[in-house]
Amino acid sequence: MFFPVYCLLSTVFSLLIFAKKIPIHHSTIPFHVSFNFYYSATLPCGKGPGFFARNSLLELRIETDIIEKMIYLDNAATSYPKPEAVYKRIEHILRHIGGNPGRSGHRMAMDASRVVFEARESAARLFNIKNAERIAFTKNVTEAINTALKGILRPGDHVVTTSIEHNAVVKPLKRLEKEGVMVSWVKADKNGWLRPEDIERAITKETKVVTVVHASNVFGAILPAEEIGRICRKKDVLFMIDAAQTAGAMPIDVEALNIDILCATGHKSLFGPQGTGFFYVTEGIEPMPLIDGGTGEDDETMEMPDSLEAGTMNTPGIGGLGAGIEFLLKEAVEKIRKYEEGIIRQIIEDLSGIKEIKILGSLDEKKRTCLVSFTIEGKEPSELGCRLDNEFGIMTRCGLHCAPHAHRTAGTYPSGAIRVSPGYFNTEKEIEEFLKAVREIAQ
Numbered sequence: 001m002f003f004p005v006y007c008l009l010s011t012v013f014s015l016l017i018f019a020k021k022i023p024i025h026h027s028t029i030p031f032h033v034s035f036n037f038y039y040s041a042t043l044p045c046g047k048g049p050g051f052f053a054r055n056s057l058l059e060l061r062i063e064t065d066i067i068e069k070m071i072y073l074d075n076a077a078t079s080y081p082k083p084e085a086v087y088k089r090i091e092h093i094l095r096h097i098g099g100n101p102g103r104s105g106h107r108m109a110m111d112a113s114r115v116v117f118e119a120r121e122s123a124a125r126l127f128n129i130k131n132a133e134r135i136a137f138t139k140n141v142t143e144a145i146n147t148a149l150k151g152i153l154r155p156g157d158h159v160v161t162t163s164i165e166h167n168a169v170v171k172p173l174k175r176l177e178k179e180g181v182m183v184s185w186v187k188a189d190k191n192g193w194l195r196p197e198d199i200e201r202a203i204t205k206e207t208k209v210v211t212v213v214h215a216s217n218v219f220g221a222i223l224p225a226e227e228i229g230r231i232c233r234k235k236d237v238l239f240m241i242d243a244a245q246t247a248g249a250m251p252i253d254v255e256a257l258n259i260d261i262l263c264a265t266g267h268k269s270l271f272g273p274q275g276t277g278f279f280y281v282t283e284g285i286e287p288m289p290l291i292d293g294g295t296g297e298d299d300e301t302m303e304m305p306d307s308l309e310a311g312t313m314n315t316p317g318i319g320g321l322g323a324g325i326e327f328l329l330k331e332a333v334e335k336i337r338k339y340e341e342g343i344i345r346q347i348i349e350d351l352s353g354i355k356e357i358k359i360l361g362s363l364d365e366k367k368r369t370c371l372v373s374f375t376i377e378g379k380e381p382s383e384l385g386c387r388l389d390n391e392f393g394i395m396t397r398c399g400l401h402c403a404p405h406a407h408r409t410a411g412t413y414p415s416g417a418i419r420v421s422p423g424y425f426n427t428e429k430e431i432e433e434f435l436k437a438v439r440e441i442a443q
């Protein structure tokens, strides 16, 4: 009895949505979502009745203009929106520069090579890398980190890292540990703070690499890269940083910080599209590639970057990343950092006044990147994330943030926390709306 009635109701509801008789608004979203979720859940898998089977909230948003009413505060996961020049560059490359870089000799292939060359040069300029050829493009920072660690470390080598690393570092190191690489996990305190002297103490005769996250994606804590770099230089070990959360968000000078290996992702603060990243490796170190194949060069004489870029490259993506980096060079990273520090101060000042809320990490905005993770007493982070999205149109990220070890360090494992990560394109008013929503939920 219930099912036929439900089918009838759902059909009427779907028709009303399509006829735009039921407004799609923040306040009605929970209804739309639960309706669509239940409706599609009752259908045989993958056999929805055509356009009636709406599977996701995203589809609803795309079909309507509701996306304009959303507040995106999940830039630590991936930045949105991108500078206009990034969209334009990608479209231009796809439409007008269709050749394969480094392969054929015709004008379109040459233009494609120029796109990659210019993006490499821009990246070198942003991070004060003297020789741009020491930068290899990858599909994200995970691939960069994997190639660096697996391409350099051998059984018997020792590596020093921290207790707050992202899985992009933890997982390759766990695999290498099984293959005979020795790993020391230096403990950060419960605020994500790491003492450089603890890193120094962990270095042994066998240590080849010290790898640390530049800023934690859970605490936001910026680690003392300068001091660690100095220690590594003194001890003659390679210093590697995972700059996923800092590249483009704060100035990084590989020379001044003594960085030998810099791993960055393209789609966060560098404003490139997803599917882009790169790593810089100092002269004299040639990591073994994870992937072998054609590069358009004589394979016998392969050096960086060709040795680490086998196969056709993501030219539109790399061009988009180049446009993102050019935007940063023009706008100045220092200016962006200052703006983001102001936003973080606003969030911390407000949230620290709510007694049910516990903020992870330091309350000093100068010591953190543009993200704040927090918990609300008696509430599950996943519930908070859903409520912010469904009731207020505010997008954040909840859970473990691919960094369970960092949450163990913070004492927030296994539920994790909710993380708000604004960006350069967020306004003060949007942050106020977010804070108002959190206050309402916390009460």
Ligand SMILES: Cc1ncc(COP(=O)(O)O)c(C=O)c1O
Pocket: 076, 077, 140, 141, 142, 143, 166, 168, 213, 215, 216, 217, 242, 244, 245, 265, 266, 277, 402
């Ligand atoms: C600190 C850190 N490392 C690594 C990653 C992995 O980035 P990607 O998925 O772009 O490889 C992230 C992404 O959130 C991160 O925050």
